[in-house]
Amino acid sequence: MNARDAALAGCAGACLALCLAILPAAAPAGESIAGFRAAGPTVPFPAVSGVDAPRPVPSGLTAAGYRKLAESHEAAGRYQEASVAYRKEATIRRKLGDVNGAKVEESKADWWHSEVILYREAPLRGARCGPAKFEPASGCYIGAIVERDPRVGGDHATFNRLTGKDHSLFFDYRSYGVAFPVEWARRLKAVGAAAQIAYEPTQGLEGVRDDATLQEFARAAAASGIPVFLRFAGEMNGDWVRYNRDPAEYIRKWRLVHGVMRRLAPNVAMVWTPNAIPEHNITRYYPGDDTVDWVGVNFYTVHHHNNLLSRPAEREDPADMLRFIYDRYAARKPIMVCEYAATHFCKADGKTLPRYAADKLRTLYTALPRRYPRVKAICWYDIDNTTHSVRAGRDINNYSLTDNEEVLAAYRDTVAGPYFLSTVETGGTRESGVRFEALAPGRTLSGSVRLSAWAKTHDDRPVVGYRLDGKPVLATAARPYEVEWDTRRAGNGEHTLEALVFVKGRVAARQSVSVRVVN
Structure with missing residues (x-):
């Protein structure tokens, strides 16, 4: 300072x-x-x-002029004016084709923007489930991945007890070509939970065919007797996966997998899931409303991006990461946050950050019922990546929910209300529920x-x-x-x-x- x-x-x-x-x-x-x-x-x-x-x-003004004006407003504590000036700069940069520069300035505009909206909680009675497969009549499913949490040991009932609430679904990863996780699904059924499976063609799309491998996976999914949210080939917009090179081929393979599931596994809902960034290419991969049941999105709250002290991330509101997907698809499809977590340890600066994680999770989860009511499911990535990273090179954050009491207590308190649901709905009418109305x-x-x-x-x-x-x-x-x-x-x-x-x-x-x- x-x-x-x-x-x-x-x-x-x-x-x-x-x-x-x-x-x-x-x-x-x-x-x-x-x-x-x-x-x-x-x-x-x-x-x-x-x-x-x-x-x-x-x-x-020019982009540089708006930047100078924004910085002067920021220094003087006139943050709303700074937000407006940064956004005007971003608009100019987008028109000039500087998409990355525009994103940087938009993030500054988002951070300095302030707004408040009053809401009234209203009861819902006799509400029918939505038109999409497994879409709830109201509220939001909660889920998590717990298989790599040593305090849980893959025991879903233990996780429910620690968090004070039964969870509607649990998720895990499955490489394409590996058999459906029958035993895992059986354990989910025992606690009344559904499955979310990240079904990833890690070797590329060439091997994705309507053959015995895919058909046996579909039949086993059908035999599980539980709702299955299948997140096939997620994060396709990122260059870190092998199936992002050809959007047309991606769409063909998606539609193929959808066809097999529709034919053999009516309990499978297809969840199309880009990563929140990059945004510029997301829409190229959309396979069409007729083959997408839910639209998903993955994003995380970190303290520094990519373990770099030169890229701090404290000034990021996790709810802002939803906007691109929400604005484009929420009117047509229910939205699922397939993976989210907030770090409470950052290897870049060696800091333990429980308050930071608690604040960010509260910010996101409490925004869903009010600003993003079409988000109908959210799943926490309950893994300490510093010791149990799913992907190589990502051992830089601790996202575990259960190894820090402040973070766990914040989560427990935030999901305790009736808006966050403990059971996936498979149709019909629900007797009661709640929704939040902006106070008009x-x-x-x-x-x-x-x-x-x-x-x-x-x-x-x-x-x-x-x-x-x-x-x-x-x-x-x-x-x-x-x-x-x-x-x-x-x-x-x-x-x-x-x-x-x-x-x-x-x-x-x-x-x-x-x-x-x-x-």
Whole structure:
């Protein structure tokens, strides 16, 4: 930290300490304040001394001009303006064909952008399963790979016990040509779980044929008696696999495998799964809606990319990695995050990072029900790659969920609610469930209402404060910032509900919604 940064940090810290000193002490979780009760611990409500309106960012600059402007806004703490300027620079670079440069600037724009959206939890009754194979009526399946976790030893019931919740599916890898994992599937069936299989033609696509090898795999999958999500030839957009060279050939082989599964294994759902990056070539490999049941995506939260200290990754929001796939396919297909994990040990700098991993997993998992409701499944990669790496050269991060209590506790708490599902649904109607509605202006509210917020900002632990009719009610730093509001305490009529996001005592984002209370 240089002298200027140290001075700014010291000033911000002193201001925040002064604000907190004159405010009432934090209320414990569960204490009702003006009809509001927080689901988690509260913190003192930061002082609001007026919020500077974002300054307009001029038009007509060059990419270099926008870069210089963005950096000046960033240095001055005007982060929304910095975000806009970085995005304008990225747009110019894309038009010039500099895709990689555009991605770098877009990531900066994403990081500095702040936003908050209020949500209301709503019950779902009698909801029918979706049109895709095994698509749930509502909610999100949770899964993991546990075969290489020494604290679990491949025992799925043990993993469920440690995480406090039964998981809907478990995944593992299978090279093309190797027989279907019959015994593994039997163990999954014993705990009521489905299978997700990364079925990888590691020797290339030439050997993928409609022959005895593939047909026997399909028949064994059918005989397993459990739902099977088959992730054939995933990460095809990456140059680290042997089947990324010819998109047309890839599509032919995908359609061949789909045809065999449709003919012989009706319990198999085909999951087309690119890696989140690179993006520019993903759509070339899409084999068509008629042969894809689910669209998947793989991505990870690291602390440094590729073990390089010169490539820090702290300023990456894992939910942003979903956007490309989600924006293009979610309207047509359910989305599965087939592999995700956040590192809590980075070999590049030798740091143990449990808080970092806990914050990132909370950021992603709590965003799914609110911002990404078409994500219908997510699976954690529960492997310490420093000792049990699946691929050579990737022994640089520890993604194990169970060997750090802070990370495990964060996961346990985050997936505990009813939105995250313990059983794969095979059709019909579910009696009950929950969904999250963005709180629309003019919404009529009655009785007790459960509210939450999706907050995006440049800090992994922002504070969200709630105000009613301009008066502070409570503040919390616990994602997803859930509160129970007894509207009867407010009285009938029009009310203004606000959510404010604070970072180091400053308002980073806010939303104000007018609602109508009727009791």
